[in-house]
Amino acid sequence: MNTSSSESGSVLPKLTIPRNLIGQKALVTGANSGIGRGVAIALGEAGADVAVNYVVGDDAANAVVDDIRRGGVHAVALKADVSSEDQVASLFERMIQEFGTVDILVANAGLQRDAAFREMTLEQWNTVLGVNLTGQFLCARAAIREFLRRGVVPSISCCAGKIICMSSVHQEIPWGGHANYATSKGGIKMLMESLAQEVAPHRIRVNGIAPGAIRTPINTAAWQTKEAYEQLMKLVPYGRIGEPEDIARAAVWLASDYSDYVVGTTLFVDGGMTLFPGFATGG
Ligand code: BGC
Numbered sequence: 001m002n003t004s005s006s007e008s009g010s011v012l013p014k015l016t017i018p019r020n021l022i023g024q025k026a027l028v029t030g031a032n033s034g035i036g037r038g039v040a041i042a043l044g045e046a047g048a049d050v051a052v053n054y055v056v057g058d059d060a061a062n063a064v065v066d067d068i069r070r071g072g073v074h075a076v077a078l079k080a081d082v083s084s085e086d087q088v089a090s091l092f093e094r095m096i097q098e099f100g101t102v103d104i105l106v107a108n109a110g111l112q113r114d115a116a117f118r119e120m121t122l123e124q125w126n127t128v129l130g131v132n133l134t135g136q137f138l139c140a141r142a143a144i145r146e147f148l149r150r151g152v153v154p155s156i157s158c159c160a161g162k163i164i165c166m167s168s169v170h171q172e173i174p175w176g177g178h179a180n181y182a183t184s185k186g187g188i189k190m191l192m193e194s195l196a197q198e199v200a201p202h203r204i205r206v207n208g209i210a211p212g213a214i215r216t217p218i219n220t221a222a223w224q225t226k227e228a229y230e231q232l233m234k235l236v237p238y239g240r241i242g243e244p245e246d247i248a249r250a251a252v253w254l255a256s257d258y259s260d261y262v263v264g265t266t267l268f269v270d271g272g273m274t275l276f277p278g279f280a281t282g283g
Pocket of ligand 1: 112167168169170211212213214218219222
């Protein structure tokens with residue numbers, strides 16, 4: 001895998017992504033930066049054609065598209081706000097016009113609007129819940145409708161469709177000062193599991209990924225200075241920050257038939273952040 005395009009300082013080994021998604025059509029929401037960008041590029045490397053959804057930043061989205069196309073697969077940038085029902089409907093119409101169908105949805109778009117609870121505005125609350133949770137509902141519903149319409153195409157995949165819900169360690173770890181964000185991620189856990197249970201009989205697989213601290217624009221304050229990075233490492237037993245590629249590699253596996261019996265699971269990719277690191281020496 002080419003790690004030279006990662007946002008900064010990746011120490012990951014260069015690995016070649018297995019081309020096990022050839023012919024599949026993938027939609028990644030919020031794919032113009034951070035984790036979504038990494039996932040979109042890796043799915044392209046695995047042979048999928050990729051729709052790069054974004055809401056602001058045409059140039060960044062087009063750059064991701066160019067990156068993916070260089071690998072020889074098809075890619076397009078599709079602008080849409082995932083919290084809007086109309087825009088999600090049009091997003092899937094354009095996706096299907098462009099690619100004919102959708103096999104893989106990575107519901108990734110997410111944001112933070114942090115505030116102490118007593119200061120938190122309804123707008124901050126609604127924005128986070130709207131994009132992070134309602135956005136996943138709307139996109140998953142549209143994808144499920146298409147999976148059910150099309151069914152299994154054995155030459156493409158042994159199941160009728162895959163959804164990967166991008167969650168967070170904060171679906172488990174309470175996070176003061178970020179109640180809206182943690183609530184949205186807790187909601188994603190239950191959305192993912194309830195949906196996985198409901199659609200598994202149709203051979204549709206729904207799973208989640210819970211990233212820990214990943215080097216992306218959403219959390220620059222947590223890793224940009226040496227002091228902040230050292231503080232962060234107290235929460236990460238594995239001793240390094242995650243890179244978008246760490247999440248991308250997990251997403252490629254979850255989207256592929258190699259994980260065919262994995263249904264309704266959250267894969268934590270967090271360097272051990274959820275292992276209560278404080279208890280390594282305390283308690
Ligand atoms: C948040 C980051 C945070 C990480 C670990 C992620 O879900 O978006 O801001 O650094 O969780 O706390």
